[in-house]
Amino acid sequence: MSEPIPAIKKFSDLANPTVFLGLTARIVPFLAVATALLFAVGLYLSFTTEGDYQQGETVRIMYVHVPAAWLSMMCYSIMAASALGTLVWRHPLADVSAKAAAPLGAGFTFLALITGSLWGKPMWGTWWEWDARLTSVFVLFLMYLGLIALMRAFDDPARAARVSAVLILIGFVNIPIIKFSVEWWNTLHQPASVMRMGGSAIDPEFLRPLLVMAAAFTLLFFTLHFLAIRNEIWRRRVSAQRRLAARMANREA
Amino acid sequence: MSHAFYVNLSYAAAVLVVLALTLWTYLDGKAQQRALKELEAAGIRRRSAAHQEEKGQP
């Protein structure tokens, strides 16, 4: 794509897909490199720091489990914000963003469930427990899959955008439930320890790798999200041009 | 089973999921790009792109 990239002057310029594509082409390489670096540091830290005296080696699972769980919720929040953008401001890229985020969210939620399960087996003695936190995350996973299926079922992207935006916003109820489930109900899952009033309850020995890994996962998400949005824009162009091609063939004949 | 087993397994799962997502994004992008190229080769251009070209060559 050697088209000249129009300059970005105001925020609303981002609504122009061409501008967005240009922005993506410039930003994504940096994001990708930063992600790789952070992962290198994070992985090094997660395998060199000491084990917990209570949980032993399994504490290292936390370094992938917590970031994945955090992303599963952040991704849904981004989708909810995009849904608002679709319904309220009719921002043309909002539904593209929501559609691109759904598979990523499903992937990270799946990872959170898997690693949680692998952590639960040695700690609690069971792969799965139907407690409030685990169940609500599982419901989140099902919602992601349902949304993907819904978005794929429509022919017309505009209609798909509105319908799925409504569903995303309804489903947003689940996010606070996930967040506070460990405090509202007495469950097996340990309460949040990184972010809470009065400072972190976690030993800095574990906090460092955790934060680095969380940053790495977050950057990875944004890199992939940018690329997925770009793919979706291309997909829509392909579809628009195909319709155009069909019309042009008619005129020639 | 030792705890290291669970740790390694969860890191393997993480690598697998991350690779799958990255690969899917990459391949999807390639596929769309190929489709755009194919359309362009067939002589269909976006209106704005065609417009700019006309302006560039008076």
Place this chain on the structure above:
Amino acid sequence: MMSLFLRDMKLSVRAGGGALIGVLFFTTVVAVVPFGVGPDLNLLSRIGPAIVWIGALLASLLGLDRLFQAERDDGSLDLMLMQETPLVLTVLVKCLAHWTATGLPLVLASPLLGLFMNMNEVAIGAVMLTLLVGSPAITFIGAAGAAVAVTLPRGGLLVSILILPLTVPVLIFGVSASYAAVEDPAPFLPPFAFLAAITLFFAVIGPLGAAFALRGNSD
């Protein structure tokens, strides 16, 4: 023959296809059970194999009614009926494609649901194996039902009602083989062999019946 298989696979994977919906339905149905019976892990692990089997059974019925109706709606069925290729073979290939696109994902998803039901490793393996062997039978029976209901405008529900009683033997032997694998005194092989026999039997009877019904239904 291969071309028909590939075409049906493509159709079920493309947008609007049923491959994803089936797995999603399966997961949801199984996940609802613990809410109903309560999170008693011992109870769950006891009823787990049965629940997973019932979920898979219901999920594999989902897209079956469209097996021939979609072909009929766009006129493809007419062309298939006219060919010298035996109709039984056509139906068989369509069944295989349908199973690969919707049944196989269910089999692959079953271990994960087994974990949710707190089943142990042996039980999970047994359920997966019995599903792998038993679920094609559901598709074959379903093909006959779908062929019978092909001309009905709202045949979808009717297909399920027609087929469900016929799938009972599959369910019985599938579940009993899964339990036999876990509980020691009962031998695993006899019910499992029965299950395989049922599948082979329906692999012949189902397409034959479907072909017969399609011929009779064409107008």
Place this chain on the structure above:
Amino acid sequence: MRLLAENLSVRRGDDLLFSNLSFELAAGEALVVTGRNGSGKSTLLRTVAGLISPETGRVRLTGAGIESGRRAGEASHYLGHRNAMKQELTVRENLAFWQTWLGDFPGGRGLDIEEAAEAIGLSGITHLPFGYLSAGQQRRFAMAKLLVAHRPIWILDEPTAALDFAADRLFAGLVTRHLEAGGLVLAATHQPLGLAETRQLEMKGFRYEGDYAA
């Protein structure tokens, strides 16, 4: 090659749509079936194609190299009201499927997919999903299906219903070429197909009496 229909009677429900209908069609001949709505044109065509079994009579195929007892349907293309193409697949995937699935009837070869698209005047858009095309374009690609696999008999039910005048002419050209190559055409239509020499069979509902071929 000859297509023989002998004493056909077809009953739908309690109604006898037509009875004792016979005709004979030789290579290079076209028979156009006309008549009011509901007079049984489509039913006659579907009976010849083998999709409906007649109450009495039979459809036979005779000629050099054709073993007796071969169903006429196997030697026929049937173009019904519906296009038999999948919206989700591209035009090329659709045509390629039918090409391999139908195969060529002995005595001829089907066209390449691009050649067939060229013949119906829509080359260059075979990579598009079928659902993206307009109704007329879809109909024309359904006709391209007749070209990609060889069949001596074409059974056409209202082939030109969704077509404009130019496409109409184009299709008449295709049919004429098929006839010149020794093909047989059996068509039901309201509009004239624009063919030079055709025979007519008028369906009058179940009052039909007598033998057309006589």
